[in-house]
Each structure stands twice: as structure tokens, then as C-alpha cells.
């Protein structure tokens with residue numbers, strides 16, 4: 317009997333949520349008088365949420381906020397580190413959250429990934445290896461369950477390379493002088509209408525589910541996060557600042573959604589700012605119509621948007637490209653936990669054989685593989701035994717698991733990594749063509 321991919325994913329989701337904590341990390345922490353534990357009861361979860369809020373410079377949560385979080389975070393596993401000698405031992409001094417979801421890879425397949433979030437360590441306990449124990453432990457647990465990837469978005473760029481995560485999905489942040497920009501893009505025939513935040517909240521999950529399997533680098537938005545976008549959480553601050561808009565095509569189908577907020581400029585009213593929180597478009601018409609709408613807003617002098625593709629088509633829809641200040645930022649980090657499964661899943665940019673020698677500082681998935689790509693971009697992976705020579709005609713590539721992750725989604729050229737001294741190969745041009753992809757990856761939100 318074959319297992320449907322969705323069934324396999326949901327089995328992994330359940331097993332990861334309840335898996336015991338990693339024994340090696342528990343031992344390491346115990347040697348320093350600390351306890352590693354799964355967070356299970358409501359009281360434990362509330363205390364854990366307070367520690368996470370403090371770690372991310374947020375305010376203490378009140379009862380209403382704790383209830384809202386409790387209701388919206390059942391999808392994820394929470395782990396805490398406890399110090400029994402602290403005056404308040406029930407408050408964790410370290411935290412991590414993780415859930416198995418799926419990530420779109422080149423060619424349109426999706427692959428299970430351990431999404432990691434909420435990594436914090438109390439300032440009273442930092443720089444003693446607590447974060448390392450938490451992250452390594454969760455990676456080992458996921459790898460043992462057969463999850464092939466891990467991924468995260470980061471507060472600081474320099475934290476996760478040491479665990480084998482690579483910045484696979486760079487994105488762009490935009491500041492657009494909308495008066496100067498000038499629209500030269502299409503003028504689609506559908507209609508744009510304001511809708512309530514509640515309607516946005518209702519329509520957005522299904523629209524994102526239609527869009528994200530086509531966008532390399534995307535993962536599903538966790539259900540609880542839609543309320544944050546829409547401002548429909550009962551505890552949302554200034555929820556009314558969010559304005560929602562939909563694009564409907566000529567057949568009456570909603571193909572695009574936008575949520576944005578405005579900041580008044582008190583000294584020069586027509587120079588106020590609009591910030592796009594999310595623009596979801598199912599097709600080029602919806603994309604063009606919603607951007608045209610934002611750039612034409614009255615009383616707005618600057619439009620801001622972030623988490624856009626590095627190859628965002630908007631650049632080619634405005635007459636004056638210098639009206640847009642565009643900054644590239646590292647955003648979605650990927651960690652390969654199973655090189656063979658990861659390489660088999662994606663499609664490739666060019667045919668040929670790569671003989672890959674991958675080192676993994678954590679010892680989870682290092683080794684040697686032959687990747688044989690056919691004319692349609694499909695790859696077959698087999699082990700390349702130690703000591704065996706590379707097959708005639710193969711391009712050899714030596715790199716770390718971090719660098720393989722950086723190149724894995726086709727967003728960063730292997731030739732660039734070679735030029736940066738981060739990988740070596742017998743043929744940079746061929747290796748880059750094979751691992752390359754025709755569309756830049758993107759992740760449109762933070763998690």
C-alpha cells in the first residue's frame with residue numbers, strides 16, 4: 317500500500333509534536349544543573365510564552381493575551397530549559413518551538429521541514445550553550461523521525477550558520493516614492509474593493525494555499541498567524557490600522573488580497589506612509605492590480621513593503637526604477653537533514669552528473685553522493701563510496717551542508733559561493749547551471 321504524501325506529512329507532524337526531548341542535549345544541560353523538558357500543560361505553556369515574550373523584547377503578556385496564544389499555538393511543539401535553583405523555577409530560562417510543515421522546492425514538489433521558532437535564552441543564563449543544546453536537540457529529533465529539512469527566519473544573521481542553516485531565500489525590502497514611480501505595468505480588467513479584515517482573514521488561508529505550492533521557498537502560514545496579519549486577534553494592538561483589499565477577476569473570483577497599514581505624516585499630510593503587510597496574488601493580473609492600487613493611494617508619499625522576491629516584477633512595472641530603494645536581506649534559512657532525500661526532491665536547471673562531497677559539522681547528514689540529472693531536470697541520487705573516483709565526465713563539488721542549503725533552492729548561484737571561497741568544484745559554470753533555477757525563491761512572511 318502506498319502512503320499519500322499528505323498522510324505521511326500529518327503522521328510526521330504528530331510524531332514530532334510528541335517526541336521525547338533529545339537525550340544528548342538533556343545530558344549536556346543536566347551536567348550544568350539544568351533540565352530540558354517538553355512543555356505540555358497550560359500553566360507550563362503560559363510560563364513559556366512569558367519567557368519567549370521577554371526574550372524578544374516584548375511586554376509581559378496579560379491573561380487575555382495568554383489565552384489568545386494558547387488557542388492559536390496548538391500546532392507547535394514547545395520545549396523549555398529550566399533552572400531548579402532559580403527563585404522562580406517554573407519560568408523557563410530557554411525556549412524553542414518547532415512544527416513539521418512543508419516547503420516548496422524547485423520543480424513544485426514540497427518537502428517536510430522542521431520549522432523552528434521562539435529560540436530564546438534568558439539574559440541571566442545566556443552564552444552557556446543553552447541555545448546550542450536546544451537547537452541541536454530539536455534538529456537531531458527531527459532527523460531521527462525522517463524529516464529531511466529544517467528552516468527558520470532569524471532575528472540576527474550570524475546565529476544559525478554554526479548549526480548548518482544557510483540563507484537560502486534572500487528577499488527584498490522596498491521604499492517607493494510612489495508619486496515619482498509612474499505606472500507602466502498592465503491595467504487588468506478585474507475590480508479592486510475594500511473588504512473587512514474579517515473577510516481577509518476568511519479568504520487569505522485558502523488563497524495562500526493555492527499560491528505557495530508554486531513559489532519556491534514558501535511554507536504554509538501557521539493558522540494562528542493569519543489573525544496577526546488581519547488584526548483579528550482579540551488582543552491585537554491598533555488592529556483598525558490594517559486595511560484589507562481584494563482583487564476579483566472578470567469571472568467574479570477573488571484572485572488577490574492585500575493588507576496594509578498607514579502612518580500619518582503630521583507635518584506634511586500628503587507625505588504619509590503606507591506599509592504593505594501582505595500582498596497575495598494568484599496570477600499576474602491580481603499582482604499588477606493590487607500594486608497599482610497601493611502606488612496610487614491618496615495622501616501617501618511613500619510605500620513600504622518587505623519579504624518580496626529579489627526578482628520582484630514590480631521593478632518592471634514602474635517608469636522610474638530609482639523611485640524605489642531596494643535592499644536585499646537574508647530571510648529564510650534552510651538546514652538539510654537528509655542530503656539524499658533533499659536532492660531527490662527538487663528539479664534542476666541543467667543535465668549532468670555532480671559528485672558531491674558534503675561535510676556536516678553536526679554529523680547529521682554529511683557524506684558523498686552522485687547526483688545524475690537528466691534532460692528534464694530530474695535527478696537521481698546514489699551514494700558515492702569513500703575512496704571511489706568520480707565517474708568520468710562528472711563535475712566534483714566539495715562544500716559544507718550550510719553552503720549546500722544556500723544553493724539548494726536555486727536562489728544563490730554555486731559559482732557565487734565558489735567565488736566567495738565557500739565551496740570548490742572542478743567546473744563552477746556547470747555546477748551552477750545544474751543547481752540553478754529560473755525563478756528566485758521567496759518567503760512572504762516571518763515565523
Ligand SMILES: CC(=O)SCCNC(=O)CCNC(=O)[C@H](O)C(C)(C)COP(=O)(O)OP(=O)(O)OC[C@H]1O[C@@H](n2cnc3c(N)ncnc32)[C@H](O)[C@@H]1OP(=O)(O)O
Nearest residue numbers: 371433434435436437442443444445446447448468470471
Ligand atoms: C529562529 C529564532 O527563533 S531566531 C531568534 C533568536 N533569539 C533572539 O534573538 C532572542 C534574543 N537572544 C537570545 O535569547 C540569545 O542570545 C540567543 C538565543 C540568541 C543565544 O542564546 P545562548 O544560550 O546565549 O547561546 P549559546 O550560549 O548556546 O551560544 C551558541 C553559539 O552562538 C553564539 N552566539 C550566541 N549569541 C550570539 C549573538 N547574539 N551573536 C553572535 N553569536 C552568538 C555563541 O557564541 C555560541 O557560539 P559557539 O557555540 O559556536 O561557540
